[in-house]
Amino acid sequence: MILHRDTPPEGTIRDWLDHRAMQGGTAFVFPEDWSTLTWSELQSEATRVASMLTTAGYQKGESIAIMHPNGRAGIVALFGALYGGFRATMINLAAGRDAIAYALDHCDARTAFVHDDVAELFALTKPDHMSSFKAPESTLFTILHHVKPEDHALLMYTSGTTGRPKGVVHTQASLLAGGWTTAVAHDLGPADRGLCVLPIYHINGLCVTVMGALVSGGSLTMCPKFSASTFWDHAEATSSTWFSVVPTIISHLLHGAADPDPATKARLRFGRSASSALSPDVQTAFETRFDVPIIETMGLTETAAQILSNPLPPGIRKIGSPGLPYGNDVAILTPDLQPCPPDVEGEIAIRGPNVMLEYLKNPDATAATFAGDWLRTGDLGRKDADGYVYVTGRLKELIIKGGENIAPREIDEALYSHADVVEAAAFARPCASYGERVEAAVKIRDGSSLSARELIDICIGKLGAFKAPDHVYFLNELPKGPSGKIQRLKLTELTQPE
Template identity: 65%
Template sequence: MKVSPTAPPQGTVRDWLDHRAVMSGERSGYLFFDGGAPLTWSQLRNRARNLAARLTAQGLEKSASVAIMQPNGREAIECLYGVLYGGFRATVINLAAGDDAIRYALDHCEARIALVGAAQQDLFNRVRTDVLRQLPQADGTNPVDLYDLLPDDDALLMYTSGTTGQPKGVVHSNSSLLAGGWTPTIAHDLTSKDIGLCVLPINHINGLCVTVLGTLICGGALAVAEKFSASRFWDQCESAQATWFSVVPTIISHLLHSETGPSPDVRERLRFGRSASAALAPDVQNNFEKRFDVPIVETMGLTETAAQILSNPLPPGIRKIGSPGKAIGNDVCILSAALEPRGPNTQGEIAVRGPNVMREYFKNPDATQETFTSDGWLRTGDLGHLDNDGYVFVTGRLKELIIKGGENIAPREIDEALYSHPDVIEAAAFARPCKTYGERVEAAVKLKDDTRVAPEHLIAICREKLGSFKTPDVIHVLDDLPKGPSGKIQRIKLVSLTGSPTS
């Protein structure tokens, strides 16, 4: 089984894991910092096959949901591959979503079996449904025959953040899940010689598809950290001998403002760092690369597309700062309000079509129909345009636009103005209901501990860069901005968190 630069992977996750076990059996595929022993490809295949047999022996139907409540670590990797190897629907639970959202996901997915980490037992007991139980201990019986698998069989069920309503369950097949590991592989020229560093939770689509499944496709290795730590990050790159890493913009900003940095060996070994999940401010990217001499490749992806849909090329290719790149492995277009493709340099909704696109929203045909156009484009909900070279420039989320006096203001351009100040670690603009304009502009920032910069100074910077109309009326200084499991800032929570009265 070879990786083609033009055709997505064939077969199933089971096929690819068997292939790695045969071709690279004694090589370590996954490494850990929590004391867990490395997993060779043959060990992982054997562990996955045994777990698949135990799940099958419970009488689960093929493609039935199996809930995975595991933090990053060896057991999480084994559980994920075991569920996929058996032909079940791996239902990875966002452990940071809160009890109500987790309870909803466990009930909605109809799982009968849960694979629960030791530290998640109390959480499981609080949110479990009446029909949900943990997998019994192995009883020593003979293994059962596993289900025959096809590429179109269900493989993954992952719930969205649900910031504008109940979370939606995104269903991926074996085929689209493998394509989710293939798109970063071909975009970043990953090979069996590469070692990635994963600091993002693998119960998020970025960590799962880009790093975990990207490693399966390219045949390299992945060092899995329990979570991101700015003080440990560069040491982890060193000990893992990482050649690349995948993070989010808030992590890049925190690394930029930390006192630690990479050793000369780490700088020489790292081919690139990868940024996804949210827009990366140009000032943050430029300052990071200038300080650390590590190129950052900005990308874009969605849960609905098994992560990546866009990527900038690696150096020496042209990386357009401020753009997440162009389509690699799928097709991207800009849709008009009438859902018709538009030409270059015209604003509209970004849409994608390709092998990595989801099958459906679980038990939600109305949402599925609304998300797909009649000719198969998946609507991302992001606004932007294509330039003449095919690079996409993202304005912002449709649902996050600030509409002040009938004029649309993209929060991203305000964020970037705030990030231009070197003491701003996190920034997010948002809309506040307003009697005069309908909505007004406000923003929240996290600043360096020793800074003396005042909100009024940041407002002056915005006024200089953006003009008075787009400048925030108020800038709130917070200890931390609310973030989802991947580290993406959640603007929707800022209105209630900052608590300013309506004016």
């Protein structure tokens, strides 16, 4: 199996895991107990799990639910399901009981791999017909299902902030392509070790880091979760060469007391930011303090993570843009689905080998999402003359004040320009005069005396009074999804005007 820059990976996840096992080497390091898992050990464990499921009568493509945080057992469950030709159904442990119960019922899984720490949550949310998988005392290896690239491989549910979560189905081929787009954009190879602090039940953690390591032949430091106090220590102790995080983590590291040691700074080739827009001020401050370049990217659950990335240094990184397409095509479409000229705003659309197959049991949503072979993202953006994409907003998050569209991101960036702001998000509040008015919520660093009036004045100075928020609320934490992305649409219900 050879990784090519110009063509997506051939074969199946079983093929690639067999190849990595034959090559040998470490696949994962787990800082919670400093244990390791080699590619050969992972293949053996995955074969054992696949054999147990096959012998128990589970059919190819059948959903196998996985309720695990980051760790060895979760990785083995994931690869066991994928290796056996089953549909690994990753349950978002941060989604809340109703969303978890919906996913467990909707996916039609008969069994689930359940970590001890979430056994009670599983018992409260599982449908009556489902049970946790009980491994037999001894494993008889058996002939596994024949697996093809077009077979179902992954089922992952969207966050469902605007309705019921949708089950995104990826094939063996599109899942591998998700790791490939990352590997080619970031020039990952066998010598690279990623620092994974994002959950593998989210598409970023699963595709960017786990699938990225599989197709590139590198390895991963897999942390149970993000911790600002241990982040740099883990990067140092495991000789990590890159990391994938989200803007809120970058901001928390920037406002933390710890710094990486000089050797770690020199070894880290880059940090990767995704899931939501990164404030240019935060990016610049991070790079100035830590001397580690941040590569802004963009991805979706529906595209097996990455669709856009800035080039690595010394390539041109355009601050404020998630960059260029790698491994897929990106278009900006008008409302009637025609291509927009350069620098004209429209909806961002994607096509390529990493695009999902469908939304499970939801043909209407699937049809509405595709325009021919283009997947409509729901994000608004423009493309400059060099092909770099700039995300200007999200269709469902636009603030429409007095008939004028206001992108929340430009208000976020004005708020982040103050050094005391750790998290920020603008949102719409219904208003009798204008239809909607602009409000914002922030988290500020401990000990700051920053006032709402000061922040509003900053926004007025940068954006004008019409776009400036009428109210700024101070929260201990802004609501976030499993990837760390701020859930803007929840802020209206969490804040009350004076």
